[in-house]
Amino acid sequence: MNTEDVLGKAPLFAALDRESAAALRTSITEVQLSKGQTLFSEGETGDRLYVVLEGKIKLSRTSTDGRENLLSVLGPSEMFGELSLFDPRPRTATATALTDVRLAGLGHDDLRPWLTGRPEVALHLLRALAQRLRRTNDVLADLVFTDVPGRVAKQLLDLAERFGTKTEEGVRVHHDLTQEELAQLVGASRETVNKALADFAQRGWLRIEAKAVTILDLDRLYNRSR
Amino acid sequence: MNTEDVLGKAPLFAALDRESAAALRTSITEVQLSKGQTLFSEGETGDRLYVVLEGKIKLSRTSTDGRENLLSVLGPSEMFGELSLFDPRPRTATATALTDVRLAGLGHDDLRPWLTGRPEVALHLLRALAQRLRRTNDVLADLVFTDVPGRVAKQLLDLAERFGTKTEEGVRVHHDLTQEELAQLVGASRETVNKALADFAQRGWLRIEAKAVTILDLDRLYNRSR
DNA sequence: GCCTATGGGTGGGGTGCGTCACAATGAGAA
DNA sequence: TTCTCATTGTGACGCACCCCACCCATAGGC
Numbered sequence: 001m002n003t004e005d006v007l008g009k010a011p012l013f014a015a016l017d018r019e020s021a022a023a024l025r026t027s028i029t030e031v032q033l034s035k036g037q038t039l040f041s042e043g044e045t046g047d048r049l050y051v052v053l054e055g056k057i058k059l060s061r062t063s064t065d066g067r068e069n070l071l072s073v074l075g076p077s078e079m080f081g082e083l084s085l086f087d088p089r090p091r092t093a094t095a096t097a098l099t100d101v102r103l104a105g106l107g108h109d110d111l112r113p114w115l116t117g118r119p120e121v122a123l124h125l126l127r128a129l130a131q132r133l134r135r136t137n138d139v140l141a142d143l144v145f146t147d148v149p150g151r152v153a154k155q156l157l158d159l160a161e162r163f164g165t166k167t168e169e170g171v172r173v174h175h176d177l178t179q180e181e182l183a184q185l186v187g188a189s190r191e192t193v194n195k196a197l198a199d200f201a202q203r204g205w206l207r208i209e210a211k212a213v214t215i216l217d218l219d220r221l222y223n224r225s226r
Numbered sequence: 227m228n229t230e231d232v233l234g235k236a237p238l239f240a241a242l243d244r245e246s247a248a249a250l251r252t253s254i255t256e257v258q259l260s261k262g263q264t265l266f267s268e269g270e271t272g273d274r275l276y277v278v279l280e281g282k283i284k285l286s287r288t289s290t291d292g293r294e295n296l297l298s299v300l301g302p303s304e305m306f307g308e309l310s311l312f313d314p315r316p317r318t319a320t321a322t323a324l325t326d327v328r329l330a331g332l333g334h335d336d337l338r339p340w341l342t343g344r345p346e347v348a349l350h351l352l353r354a355l356a357q358r359l360r361r362t363n364d365v366l367a368d369l370v371f372t373d374v375p376g377r378v379a380k381q382l383l384d385l386a387e388r389f390g391t392k393t394e395e396g397v398r399v400h401h402d403l404t405q406e407e408l409a410q411l412v413g414a415s416r417e418t419v420n421k422a423l424a425d426f427a428q429r430g431w432l433r434i435e436a437k438a439v440t441i442l443d444l445d446r447l448y449n450r451s452r
Numbered sequence: 453g454c455c456t457a458t459g460g461g462t463g464g465g466g467t468g469c470g471t472c473a474c475a476a477t478g479a480g481a482a
Numbered sequence: 483t484t485c486t487c488a489t490t491g492t493g494a495c496g497c498a499c500c501c502c503a504c505c506c507a508t509a510g511g512c
Contacts, residue, residue, distance in 0.1 A: 092363065111455065122341070123312070126341075129359065131313050187369065211459095416471095
């Protein structure tokens, strides 16, 4: 997919007609990172937002005693880093490339005139943040009410929706996460997640692959996630 | 505190000069609820946001199997219900009065012209949502990394900051929550929260009162929360 | 080829906390 | 006042999950 199309799906650009979008694109700085590189770190100042063009990025936080947790994994057309832009404070998360990645970056000053001059841009962004807040509240509830295998199942289904490709066997989800990272994403230990995955595989619901799974029985997995 | 001053502290009005604020106020509908009444429920449609003028409101969600959890407790000048306004979907939480309460309500159509005509309003709202998202992410991390007593301590300190009054003994926090509700707020069982509170009281860090606590040793409680 | 590092797989012990069960206290109604 | 219902207080028990310990497989460097 080309840059144009990927950007068009981001909430920021979806609000704009073709002409305006092209104008905004002139302010964009493209960034390339190779796998493992970090774009910005917790505590730094920063007022740029990014849209993933190609590849995947993870957003993580580190607790005082050094333990990590993943807030999210982002793929093409998804936006991040905008909190420091709307609310001028240090970054509260670290952004690291899970794969080689290409990003579109936009600074506060580039965006400002569009926010003030184009109400529909601000409205789209408000909607995007509102949706994120809802999602985050869902995740919160899951942490309280759902056990680890359930959260793993749910997370896999979510990843499948966003990154999955249909095959004749089922849905292949190349998530690019180590089991350690998957564990940090669902708020559990690596071992427990591994055992949950092994159990699912044992039951024939999925097959484990390198940084990927193929979901063979969506329905069963879905039931386990509720 | 009078209505004018309370509203002025809400992010929605903070963006406006005195004159515009007065104009926006004419669209406001005031609502009164008595303790225990619900303003709106999960699943309903709705496109109004509210600012608490007096009293306290809780926002809760119910999981499929009937268990509840509290998203937040809101007091004067705090805003809620705006997600359904920015993102037209059914409400994802239920709003219930913890005390007799007075609210300022504003519908989508009332607000729309201000959002489109006044960029600073939209910017303030974006900032408010960004801050909420950060807070929610903090809560998420706490659920993963902090034990129940720690979460209780943290929650009490948060409530103290927002609703506490200084006395010669310490800080009195009239939170208006039953221990059951406090438990739902920190994502734990009522019993465990009770035991944590009893332990804190035992150590002389606080005194338990009816729907309130007086924090006697802020420092120790703070250390326990980290 | 070999050697090291990184990630995956698996068993077992200890424990924090949820669940159950019941007693005690308090607040509001009649 | 007394009765009732809501809320608080506390012990016993079980289990999900964290932590530790270890081995295996694979990939990448030399």
